[in-house]
Amino acid sequence: MSPRPHRPARAALPPWIAHALRAQRGPVPWSAVARGALSAGPLLLAATLADRTSLGVVAAIAAMLAGINDRPGSRRSSVRRLGAPALAGAAGLLVGTYAGDHAGPVALTAVLTGLGLVAGGISAVGPVASGAGTQLLVAAAIGAGMPLPEDGPTRALAFLAGAGWLLTLRLALPTPGAMTGDFRFDGERDAVAGVYDAIAALLDAAGTGHATARRAALTAALDDAQDALDGPRLRRFASSAAERRLHGQYAAALPLAEAATALAWAGEPVGARAGEGPRRLAAAVRENTPTGPLPAPSRSAPALRALDDALLRAAEAFDRGAGRDLHTRRRGVRNLLRTVLGAGGREYGLRVALCFGTSVALAQALHHAHWYGRHEHWYWLPATAVFLVKPDLGPLVSRVLCRAAGTVLGALLFAGFAALLPRPAGLVALVAVCGALIPVATRHFAALTAVVTVLVLSLVMVGGEPQASVGRLVETLLACGIVLFVGHLPMPGERGGQVRARLATAADAAHAYLTHVLAERGTAGAPLGEDDDRAARWTLRREAYRTLAEARAAIARAAAELPALARHSEGADEVAALLERLVDTTTACAVHRDDTGRLDAAHRERLAELLDELAVRRGRVGLPTPTGPSAALPEPSPAG
Known part of the structure; x- marks a missing residue:
């Protein structure tokens, strides 16, 4: 047989392109789809029938934002995941309405820029805080820019009602195919x-x-x-x-x-x-x-x-049927403040403030420019910038590409629907359909953008404004340009602050876990669950692995950026791998010591090798040495 002809290897796509083409997979969350269909659309319909369309628009926007956060999980976790951002959104709506009514363009820009600095720093804490920061800024822009007859408190109550309605559905409706029992x-x-x-x-x-x-x-x-x-x-x-x-x-x-x-x-x-x-x-x-x-x-x-x-x-x-509370993450206010005020919080806060403030200033300039035409809904530009600047939605260029493509698709789709559907009934139905599609569209940022664009344009038209697809597209492209420019600007301090902050937190957690294991005074063969040291050890082990997973996710996002940004996190992945091996080895040491009451030479040598290599790697990526009680590792204490 003749040999097969050699086929050249297919060139791999650059990470920033590959990420933009990648979508999450999994079964369709039918329960979330049902909640989405029953949230924004019915709220808007009820308000329209009651001749309070403007309040219905606010409630539908709140339900839409809550639907984006309506992810799989337990009902109790949804209270925080949906409720905290909704409270932040209501506060943002109050601040934005007051600033929009009483401040001029310059003062308004300054107020919203300061709000962006605060929201950006808070967003560095975690996913729920990030959702709260996002809704705080989006609602502030809407409050300042959306022409509504109601005052600030009334708008805030309508916002809470819209998000609260979706949360009520989440708590009350059974899940299809729910398990045995309650x-x-x-x-x-x-x-x-x-x-x-x-x-x-x-x-x-x-x-x-x-x-x-x-x-x-x-x-x-x-x-x-x-x-x-x-x-x-x-x-x-x-x-x-x-x-x-x-x-x-x-x-x-x-x-x-x-x-x-x-x-x-x-x-x-x-x-x-x-x-x-x-x-x-x-x-x-x-x-x-x-x-x-x-x-x-x-x-x-x-x-x-x-x-x-x-x-x-x-x-x-x-x-x-009883057990101890070992699931709660015990993070004090001091640690949370350190995250907000640390390198990651500062860098993210500055970028959010610059993007949000610049987009507000540009939107205000266009809003008052005679050649552009007085455009009442100028909030689209800063609201778009808020979503684009969020690093937890993916690498920067991937976010920009997906947002631009999704907005173009959504604007084209809405232009077709607006020409065919009756008003307002057809647009209300379109809002309900889009609400049902959001839980599926969250798997890809471009798809989510397209669905949200259709939904928001429908709300604007139901509120009495003319069809504005072209204006939304122009403002989205302007927001993309702003975020791309600010995202590549040098900032005070080192670049890659988010990655370094996550990695430093993971390193501190790993060293705290190792310190506890080496200092633990449990007795060999002691019954499980009766030793408080072991319960504390399991909690520390959980925190070490969890912070490592968060660091890994931040590193993966940074690695998919353009080379100019990705180079700032080089070497971080090797440090994370070393920390994981250190935590794995610490776990093996803990189990061996529980059984024998001591550590053997192989465990000691492996720990020493990992700690030495970790010290070298940390210096290369600019991480500080561990602080606090885990800074100095004690010798293993004798058992018993």
Whole structure:
């Protein structure tokens, strides 16, 4: 046979283009689609029938913004995920309305720029804070620029009513195919069951090349469960037994996850029997039933003995239906302020302030320019800039490309719909359809932009304004140019502040975990769950892995930027990988010490190697040395 002709390798796309073409995958969230269809459209219809169309427009905008934050998860976590941004949006609407009514163009620009500085710094704290910062600025621009007859407090109440309506739907409507028992806890049970499934998958992958990926999947599952259980109790008294059971099931998974991580670190296969117990626990969580007999793994190694002990304690915890609160992230006000005022918060705050303030100033200039035509809805330009400057939506160029493409598509679609649909009934129906599409469109920024463009243009026309697709397109392109320019401007201090801040937080968490393990005074063979040191250790371990996952996400986004920006985070990925290996090794040390009461020479040598290499790598990427109680690592204390 003649040899096959050689085919040249297909050139890989640059990361910033590949990211723009990538979309999230998964099943259609039908429950979120139903909530979206029942939110903005019906609110607008009710207000139109009551002859309060302007309030209906405000409520529909709030429902739309809440729909963007309506992601999969538990009902209790949705209270914070939807409620906090809604409160921030109402406050922004008040500030924007007052500033728009009483301040001139220069003073208005100054006020909104200062608001952008504050909102940008707050957004660095996390996803919920980022959503709150976004809604604060978008609502402030709408309050200052949207011509409405109502005063500020009335607008704010309408905004809260719109977001509150979607939150009410989220809490009240059952999920299709909800699990056994009270549907209000289906999200929590699903998340906790996912942890046990991830533990089983990690045990199956021990000794193979898939172990690292499975350990990362376990971290993600624990993060999801932690978020699902974090929030107010939905029924404080009637659901107390269910609350205790969920807490106990989550707490029982932590020592299992620790033992599974130690087994994966050892790099030796453990057999299929080891993963059978966690799978049965996952089924018990999903079906809300007793665990039944669990197969015991071999007890030939410290980590296997820890796994067997953890399975026994998990079965007892499931039967008791009670457990400690180990899911809450204990981050004090001091740490939150350090995040806001640190390098990441300062850099993000400055960029948001510059983008938002510049877009407000330009929009005001166009608003008062005779050659441009007095355009009442000038808020589109700064509101677009707010979404574009958010780094958690992807790399900068990817965001700009997707926003431009989505706006063009949305404007063209709306122009066609506006020519065909009756008014206002057809436009109200279009708002309802767009509300239903938002949960699916959030998988890609361009698709989300297209849907939001159609929805907002529909709201503007229902409010009495003429068709304005061309104006929206021009202002979107102006916002894209502003954000691209500001995004590449040099800022005070080092570039890549967000990445360095996340990585520094992860390093501090890893060192705090290692410090605790080396200083821990537990007794070899002590019963699980009866030692406060171990509960604190599991909490510290969770925080170390969670902050590492957040740092990894920030590094991945930075790596997909244009080379001029991506180079500022070079070397960060290697530091994150070293920190992960350090936390894995610390976990293996903790499990070994629980069993034997000491650390052997191999564990000590591995820790020393990782710490030495980490010190060198940290200096190369400009990270400070750990501060606080984890700065100096103590010698391991004797057991007993």
